[in-house]
Amino acid sequence: MPAARSASRAPGSARRPYVICHMVPSVDGRIVVDGWPLRPRLVAEYERTAASLGADGWIVGRISMEPYAGNAAVPRRTGRSRIPRTDFVARTDAPSYAVAIDPGGKLRWESDSIDGEHAVAVLTERVPDRTLAFLRAQGVSYLFGGKDRIGVPLVLRKLRTLFGIRRLLLEGGGKINGSFLAAGAIDELSLLVAPVADGGVGTPTLFDAREGPGPALGLTLLSAERRRGGLLWVRYRVGRGRR
Numbered sequence: 001m002p003a004a005r006s007a008s009r010a011p012g013s014a015r016r017p018y019v020i021c022h023m024v025p026s027v028d029g030r031i032v033v034d035g036w037p038l039r040p041r042l043v044a045e046y047e048r049t050a051a052s053l054g055a056d057g058w059i060v061g062r063i064s065m066e067p068y069a070g071n072a073a074v075p076r077r078t079g080r081s082r083i084p085r086t087d088f089v090a091r092t093d094a095p096s097y098a099v100a101i102d103p104g105g106k107l108r109w110e111s112d113s114i115d116g117e118h119a120v121a122v123l124t125e126r127v128p129d130r131t132l133a134f135l136r137a138q139g140v141s142y143l144f145g146g147k148d149r150i151g152v153p154l155v156l157r158k159l160r161t162l163f164g165i166r167r168l169l170l171e172g173g174g175k176i177n178g179s180f181l182a183a184g185a186i187d188e189l190s191l192l193v194a195p196v197a198d199g200g201v202g203t204p205t206l207f208d209a210r211e212g213p214g215p216a217l218g219l220t221l222l223s224a225e226r227r228r229g230g231l232l233w234v235r236y237r238v239g240r241g242r243r
Contacts, residue, residue: 016156017057017168021177022050022190029205030198031174037196041229046192049233050169053190057097057117057159058169061176062107065100069119070110072138077130085125087143088136089162094118097163101176103150105131112139120163122155124148152183174208181217182209186238189219195230 024046025031033039096117100107105127112119121135121142135142143162145155159165170180180186191206209215218239225233 016153016160016185017165018187019156019168019170019180019185020053020055020188020190021170021180021186022046022053022192023171023177023206024192024194025206026194026196026198028198030200030203031206032198032200032203033194036194036198038194038229042192042194042231045227045229045231049190049192049227050171053167053169055096055167055169057099057163057165057167058171059099059101059122059159059176060172062100062102062104064172064176065098065102065107068098068114069100069107072108072110074108074130074134077133083129083132085144087158087162088132088141089143090136090139090141091118092163094163097159097165099159099168101145101150101155101172103127103145105135109135109138109140112141120159122150124150150179152180152185156185174204174206178207178209178214181207181238182215184215184217188222189234189236189238191234191236192227193232193234195232 023031024033024042033042036042090112094117097120098114098117099120099122101122103124105121105123107121109119119140121140122145123142125144125147132142143155143158145151159168170177170186207214219236220239222235222237227233
């Protein structure tokens with residue numbers, strides 16, 4: 001449930017941004033909030049806590065970004081020359097950045113920004129030239145995260161180097177979050193635990209890294225705070241190995 005938020009240039013690694021996974025799970029770890037009681041209150045509290053984290057960018061997957069990107073028509077490309085598979089940076093002075101992991105370039109951006117936050121698409125090199133021409137025409141920046149698959153460490157390094165992003169909120173679905181967890185690319189968890197027992201089977205959880213045993217990274221509790229509506233805001237530092 002990302003939305004515009006004020007940016008604060010917090011210290012980050014010289015190599016990549018400091019990544020905070022900010023989510024609203026149920027007590028059993030489910031993250032699809034449709035049908036939950038008190039949903040409007042959950043959204044409002046989520047945005048209040050997100051704004052306090054001082055991020056200068058947020059990142060989600062294609063499906064999560066679709067409602068924000070829009071549905072612009074992609075024109076046919078008339079040029080025949082191949083567009084080089086090099087990163088395209090349309091803007092570096094934005095107050096904040098909205099980043100979408102979109103390996104196949106399927107998002108149909110209507111604008112180069114979302115509520116003033118500059119849009120950045122993360123692609124693989126297999127996207128067609130037509131998609132790259134469309135993104136350039138829309139003023140949407142893009143970077144390549146790999147030839148056929150997205151490499152999380154590479155993407156984070158580029159976000160830091162190309163756009164100066166130092167503090168990044170990860171607000172994706174279970175698979176996106178799981179890929180960051182498996183890559184050891186999450187520094188902190190910010191969980192607004194909802195007073196809901198979901199009980200769904202087969203719905204996305206906070207982290208869906210892979211079949212079988214997961215990364216099982218240890219956590220260190222940073223804070224726990226009761227929020228409006230019976231929500232519990234819990235923050236953890238993420239470890240780098242099994243405990």
